[in-house]
Amino acid sequence: MTWVFDHLGLLGDLTVTHVYLSVLPVVLGLIIAIPLGWAASRWRPARAFLLTVSGLLYTIPSLALIVILPAIISTKTLDPVNVIITLTVYTIALLVRSIADALSAVPPTIVAAATAIGYRPFKRFLGVEFPLAIPVVVAGLRVAMVSNISLVSVGALIGIAGYGQLFTNGFQLQFVTEIVTGIVATLLLALVADLVLQLIGRLVTPWTRVGR
Amino acid sequence: MVERSAVVSGRGYCRPHYRDDRKDLGVIEFQAVTKRFDDGTVAVDELDLTVDPGRITVFVGPSGCGKTTSLRMINRMIDLTSGSILVDGKDVRQSDPPLLRRGIGYVIQQAGLFPHRTVLDNIATVPVLAGWGRAKARKRAEELLETVGLPAAMGRRYPAQLSGGQQQRVGVARALAVDPPVLLMDEPFSAVDPVVREGLQDELLRLQGELGKTIVFVTHDIDEAIKLGDKVAVFRTGGILAQYDTPAELLARPADDFVTNFVGRDRGYRALGFLTAGGLSLGELAPVKVGATVAEARQALRDGWAVVVDERNHPCGWLSADRLSSVDESATVDADLLLAGGSLYDTEHGSLRSALDAALSSPSALGVAVDGQGVLAGSITADEVLRALAAARTAGEVPQ
Numbered sequence: 001m002t003w004v005f006d007h008l009g010l011l012g013d014l015t016v017t018h019v020y021l022s023v024l025p026v027v028l029g030l031i032i033a034i035p036l037g038w039a040a041s042r043w044r045p046a047r048a049f050l051l052t053v054s055g056l057l058y059t060i061p062s063l064a065l066i067v068i069l070p071a072i073i074s075t076k077t078l079d080p081v082n083v084i085i086t087l088t089v090y091t092i093a094l095l096v097r098s099i100a101d102a103l104s105a106v107p108p109t110i111v112a113a114a115t116a117i118g119y120r121p122f123k124r125f126l127g128v129e130f131p132l133a134i135p136v137v138v139a140g141l142r143v144a145m146v147s148n149i150s151l152v153s154v155g156a157l158i159g160i161a162g163y164g165q166l167f168t169n170g171f172q173l174q175f176v177t178e179i180v181t182g183i184v185a186t187l188l189l190a191l192v193a194d195l196v197l198q199l200i201g202r203l204v205t206p207w208t209r210v211g212r
Numbered sequence: 213m214v215e216r217s218a219v220v221s222g223r224g225y226c227r228p229h230y231r232d233d234r235k236d237l238g239v240i241e242f243q244a245v246t247k248r249f250d251d252g253t254v255a256v257d258e259l260d261l262t263v264d265p266g267r268i269t270v271f272v273g274p275s276g277c278g279k280t281t282s283l284r285m286i287n288r289m290i291d292l293t294s295g296s297i298l299v300d301g302k303d304v305r306q307s308d309p310p311l312l313r314r315g316i317g318y319v320i321q322q323a324g325l326f327p328h329r330t331v332l333d334n335i336a337t338v339p340v341l342a343g344w345g346r347a348k349a350r351k352r353a354e355e356l357l358e359t360v361g362l363p364a365a366m367g368r369r370y371p372a373q374l375s376g377g378q379q380q381r382v383g384v385a386r387a388l389a390v391d392p393p394v395l396l397m398d399e400p401f402s403a404v405d406p407v408v409r410e411g412l413q414d415e416l417l418r419l420q421g422e423l424g425k426t427i428v429f430v431t432h433d434i435d436e437a438i439k440l441g442d443k444v445a446v447f448r449t450g451g452i453l454a455q456y457d458t459p460a461e462l463l464a465r466p467a468d469d470f471v472t473n474f475v476g477r478d479r480g481y482r483a484l485g486f487l488t489a490g491g492l493s494l495g496e497l498a499p500v501k502v503g504a505t506v507a508e509a510r511q512a513l514r515d516g517w518a519v520v521v522d523e524r525n526h527p528c529g530w531l532s533a534d535r536l537s538s539v540d541e542s543a544t545v546d547a548d549l550l551l552a553g554g555s556l557y558d559t560e561h562g563s564l565r566s567a568l569d570a571a572l573s574s575p576s577a578l579g580v581a582v583d584g585q586g587v588l589a590g591s592i593t594a595d596e597v598l599r600a601l602a603a604a605r606t607a608g609e610v611p612q
Contacts, residue, residue: 109320109322113324115313118341
């Protein structure tokens, strides 16, 4: 425990980096996955294609992707962008299916009613279809968020800071406390992030909790 | 169309009493409208029909008859294949569909409310889309909540917290939000139970009396069509218009076997609902006031029966000699002694059908007639109703 208190400054820095590296990809992934998910919910061929591709993407090992990316998009090996892009890809892979399914689950009568009273397609998506998809989208976001928080650590293998650094250091020094601290910190962060997402999900969907 | 004969009128059901200052907006004309789907099925075949402005026109028919397709072509939810539909002289194809739809109220089956918006926000949807601004739109939504008979507190609830009937009222309020001259109603009451449905139908007729909209109403229920329609268009399978007429004409003179079958077996009896009962002569009834003594009541019995009225002379029920014989002379007439009466026959608005029903449903075989205010007016017998009907037939006022 004394080690933890002696290194609060370091832990703080690592937390900031870890949060940044895991949250930003979720936000970017969500922004990109919404139009893709919409396309998948709307056109059958698009659905087959997008869901297959995103399924395949998720099977690429994260370390391989982080290492290969610099060669593909000519970034520096140690650039955090590599981690951000990798995790964004995973987020997209996870969310496209959730969003496509959530949008397909919006009752057709409600969409028809929206059209019949004069919504144009884009406003209808923003005003009716997407809000109704939120509960399922939030569930997908929670999975992506927790998965990202755990995956950021992999970045430490190529020298990118985050809780992963505690694992690489701990291994090199054969220092168990540091490894345990890293595990606990990752768990706590995942727990907090999950709670925050749940809370946001509840706040933006008050209609899902009304009784008769 | 056949002219209405003198005695046939729409008063039998509680038809809307239309205001005279109604603007004649919302004429809808179908001109040789055909809809052929991609698979080749013809849903609507050369439909020619003019919907009267400010009236309720019902499209009715079996499934696959093109009634819903015809309705949805008006606001271009479905685009027609050939022919044209004019709303107030303007071809609907010249309008941008979303703008056209905002100007035409639409009520869908099961209301189609947005589950994520409160009742008020649901009603305010179209005004907001039309760019009214939130405050004005919400104010309008509050007014409409009252118009459709829902308490203001309900405005903050979500649709899931409302009953089916309440949801349907909100659906109507939403369709009325920007005060469109035309209202399309696509089987709106089919998903609610019969009792609620009847209430919603009466409510629609009441509202229509105030608003005088051009309403096109789709149903597969002929009774609903006859109750609600000023005019009824009967469609047959394949999208062919079988008959377009007033409900009374439809019952009295069905155009062919298809319409006869569709209208149903007891159409003769239902047609009585469209015959005013002006010529009926009422028998006298000696009423007993609530609170009179049993001795007084015995004096008043005729053929063993007396009708009891309250202090405003509204009938409350019947007394029978049987019932009175077991009670002490000095007792007073109260609710416990009464036999429930049958239906009442309203001499101002009632039809022959309601007069006959009053006679048939009364325990004393004498129907109770009341005036427009509900005050006891006299008695009516089934024989008298049939006599009046026979007289009307002889006079040629009722089609054979």
